[in-house]
Amino acid sequence: MTQLYNKVALIGLGLIAGSMAKAMRRAGLAGEIVGHARSAETRKTALEIGLVDAVFDTAAEAVKDADLVVLCVPVGVMGSIAQEIAPHLAQDATVSDVGSVKKAIIDAVQPHMPDHVHFIPAHPLAGTEHSGPHAGFADLFNNRWCLFTPLPETDRAYVDRLKQLWSEMGANVEEMDAEHHDLVLAVTSHTPHLIAYTMVGVADDLQRVANKEVIDFSAAGFRDFTRIAASDPTMWRDVFLNNKEATLEILGRFTEELFDLQRAIRRGDGEQLFDHFTRTRAIRRSIIDAGQDTNAPNFGRYPKEGD
């Protein structure tokens, strides 16, 4: 039990905040955990299920005396929350976030931060298709990465303490430049999500195929898309609006490649298709070897008889 912070304020009480609260408790990392959520119902639930020790009606009240404040709100409101809490932040408080884009958040938050606090942007690469205060669980970050994009002038001692927090919540930690982070995530997350959202929309629209057929016969591949296309709409809207450049770049490359494979299909070029499909297998193997997925058939989701 290494208590790293006396009082942690979580602003926004959804999947990530809930999982952080549970992971911090499990390892005794925080003296007290308090929170704020915009919705009165979420605040009530969070208190009832013991997600936090106290909730506050405003973010400004929640951050009072906190030595760690974590912004767990959609990317689009980070700036206004930062502005709201700024005058209430304690001396030497660490302010961090869990947003999926980093450059836009730095641009929105940093200008509001007073000199006596340490703003350290971070992004845990973990999530599920569930959201809300009930969705969190302590294991969410185990063996997942948390990426830090600290500003060059930040006091290293504060960065290191925050990295230790994430390590002790189970995550692997790494630092990179905010712009590079946004490009990497455009590839590994943002573009795949947009594509999945698109494909699920196409299936939903297609009048010649009944929705019941799409749903019943989804095990043939489609369902893996629906999982990521079920993620929180507000969060994803904000991701795309705030990582526009990198997402559009990767989408451009994706479309180019897709047209190339489409042309191979139209021309009946089996060799090109085979070569492409062979190459992509190796990447899968590496992801399993890196411990970022399971090798079990169907991710181990065997349907049981009578399910």
Next chain:
Amino acid sequence: MTQLYNKVALIGLGLIAGSMAKAMRRAGLAGEIVGHARSAETRKTALEIGLVDAVFDTAAEAVKDADLVVLCVPVGVMGSIAQEIAPHLAQDATVSDVGSVKKAIIDAVQPHMPDHVHFIPAHPLAGTEHSGPHAGFADLFNNRWCLFTPLPETDRAYVDRLKQLWSEMGANVEEMDAEHHDLVLAVTSHTPHLIAYTMVGVADDLQRVANKEVIDFSAAGFRDFTRIAASDPTMWRDVFLNNKEATLEILGRFTEELFDLQRAIRRGDGEQLFDHFTRTRAIRRSIIDAGQDTNAPNFGRYPKEGD
């Protein structure tokens, strides 16, 4: 224990044939199960691990006296196998297949079938990213669909017996027209696979992002694409070459939708993005309700510490 067939010949001994053999054994559905695979090594393995009771060097030998022959080979070789086995098929044998497209298989196989056999095309919607004789397991078909596209003139008694076999192997069964099947699968399977193959290829190509980053940070969405992009390249090459029309139609719609969302990102139209992302959530819910996926976070694949 209802034995439905005296002797079943499986032509091709990969994931589907292996799972069929195990599922038939579990329910005592077949008197004897024999097989053929093109590769001597696969034949040897299949015999050693008891996948089949006997293996034969040629498909022609394997089908002798069989009352059920199931073609479990890539779509592209169905026709030549049909031609090879035709003279050796027993009186009133049922010949079926497990191919992912149906119209092209009917066109390739049916002309070779003698009048004294019953050709009943079928397609179990089940699979994993693994292939080969070791990949099969008895539960693969539990609560998955097996689609039948029988020809109108086929004797119903033989169709019903084959449907019973699949039911007793754990599957739900349904009949549809071959052309409709190919369109439904283009939506639920073929196009999603092509998109996943494309995205994984893009990530692999991108020089500004290291492969190690793509792999380490894949949990943010990308890894769900890699699973389906790790499927058997030969099988998928043949699927696209043999369901060209429907796949290209769905790809066209997909690209149209993608461009529309891409434009919304470029213009910063948050409302359009939010509306689209909200709509797709409902489909996910229906798939879980239909028992075609698990609601567990991460499909229940919690990484353990030290993994």
